[in-house]
Amino acid sequence: MEVIIQPNHHQIASIAANIIRDAILKKPNLVLGLATGSTPIELYKILVRMHRDDGLDFSDVTTFNLDEYVGIPLDHPQSYHTFMAHHFFDHVNIPKANQHIPQNISDNHEEFCASYEEKIVCAGGIDIQILGIGTDGHIGFNEVSSSLASRTRIVTLSQSTLEANAIHFNCDVNAVPQMALTMGIATIMEAKKCLLLACGTSKSQAIAKAIEGPITSMVPASILQMHPNTVTIIDEAASSMLSEVEYYNRSYANMLSL
Ligand code: PGA
Numbered sequence: 001m002e003v004i005i006q007p008n009h010h011q012i013a014s015i016a017a018n019i020i021r022d023a024i025l026k027k028p029n030l031v032l033g034l035a036t037g038s039t040p041i042e043l044y045k046i047l048v049r050m051h052r053d054d055g056l057d058f059s060d061v062t063t064f065n066l067d068e069y070v071g072i073p074l075d076h077p078q079s080y081h082t083f084m085a086h087h088f089f090d091h092v093n094i095p096k097a098n099q100h101i102p103q104n105i106s107d108n109h110e111e112f113c114a115s116y117e118e119k120i121v122c123a124g125g126i127d128i129q130i131l132g133i134g135t136d137g138h139i140g141f142n143e144v145s146s147s148l149a150s151r152t153r154i155v156t157l158s159q160s161t162l163e164a165n166a167i168h169f170n171c172d173v174n175a176v177p178q179m180a181l182t183m184g185i186a187t188i189m190e191a192k193k194c195l196l197l198a199c200g201t202s203k204s205q206a207i208a209k210a211i212e213g214p215i216t217s218m219v220p221a222s223i224l225q226m227h228p229n230t231v232t233i234i235d236e237a238a239s240s241m242l243s244e245v246e247y248y249n250r251s252y253a254n255m256l257s258l
Contacts, residue, residue, distance in 0.1 A: 001224060002231045002255075003211060003248035005239045009199045012233045013042035016130070016195050019231070021050055023128055029060040031120075033129030033188070034088070035140075036065065036080045039197050040130055041087055048091040058094045062123045064116075065101040066131075066140040067182040070154060074103055078168045102152070102181035109181065113152040117187060129191035133198050136160045137206040137219035141182035148215075148223050150184030185223055194230040196221065198238040207234055208241035 006012045020043075024030050034040070050056040065080060074081040081101055089099055102116055120126060131139050136158065142150060143158040157165075162176045169175035188194065198207050210221035211232060224230045239245055 001211060001227075002251070003239075003242070003244075004231065004233045004252050005245065005248060006233065006235055008235055009042055012197055012199060012235055013040075013046050015233050016040075016043045016197060017046035017050065019195065020047060020128060021056055024056060024058070024061060027127065028057065029062070031123045031125065031127045032061060032063045033126040033183075033191055034063050034065045034084065035130045035132050035197075036067070036083045037132045039132040039199060043130065043197070044088040048088065051092045058092045061094050062098040063094060063100060064120055064123070064126060064183070066129075066188075067180050068102040068104070069177040070104045070109075070179040070181055071177040102183075104181060109154040113154070113181065116152045116181075116183075120187070120190075126191040127193065129188055129194045131188070131194055131196045131221075131224075133196060133203055133206050133210060133221050134161060135164060135202050135206055137210055137221045139185070139188060139196075139221045139224075141180040142185050142188075142220045144220065145217050146185055146220050148217055148220070149186050151187050152181065152183050154179055154181055185220055189223060189227055191227075192229060194224060194227055196224060196230060196232040196234075198232075198234045200235065201237045201240060203234070203238040204241040207232070207238050208243075212243060 004015060051058060065084060068080045072079055076082060084101060100119060133139060136144050141155050141157060143155060143161065156179055162173050165176050166173040209219045210224065213219060213222055215222045215225055
């Protein structure tokens with residue numbers, strides 16, 4: 001796994017945005033897997049600026065979001081539909097028909113989840129999947145103990161996720177939806193490239209376990225060790241519990257000098 005350590009959040013987001021821009025320039029009909037949460041907000045800001053100032057064209061791009069809460073309306077201020085519109089979709093030219101976010105439109109979650117997987121396959125598979133990481137090592141809403149072979153499905157959120165996300169619900173943990181739809185771990189693993197982003201000391205333990213610990217469903221992100229093309233881009237605070245920092249830095253410097 002390639003590990004890139006940067007001084008701050010903006011530099012992480014810039015590197016991720018440049019990777020995505022170069023991929024769109026090479027393949028205008030890129031299929032992007034998108035994440036929500038505080039980590040990718042700066043990345044979306046930079047992509048919006050690239051669209052507005054440099055004419056980066058998203059008109060052929062297709063997107064699939066990782067997850068969405070179940071039990072709140074799609075237009076709820078904290079829904080991931082609202083998040084994506086606010087931070088990204090309202091500011092770039094991705095056709096609405098190309099934007100996909102899991103949504104709880106009927107009680108038949110299984111049918112919806114199967115059709116979401118099918119749409120990803122029909123689009124040609126995800127070229128680049130953006131990922132954040134939970135303090136417990138989750139990716140998407142694949143909580144600790146999720147099957148490493150899981151596919152898109154409905155899940156119950158862990159107490160640590162409910163507590164982490166309460167900040168968006170007036171700090172009321174009881175207001176956070178208990179359930180969500182999420183791409184599975186096997187779904188994520190089929191992406192051709194994964195960009196795992198993390199900032200801050202609160203992520204340092206999860207990052208150390210994910211990158212240098214054993215592969216286990218108790219740290220869902222650790223499965224990325226088995227992914228042939230994952231780039232982890234983190235700040236110094238998030239890297240503080242890694243043991244191989246010198247190697248990652250030297251390896252990145254060598255890649256830059258090629
Ligand atoms: P964050 O969330 O970007 O808000 O830290 C990441 C996650 O929980 O997956």
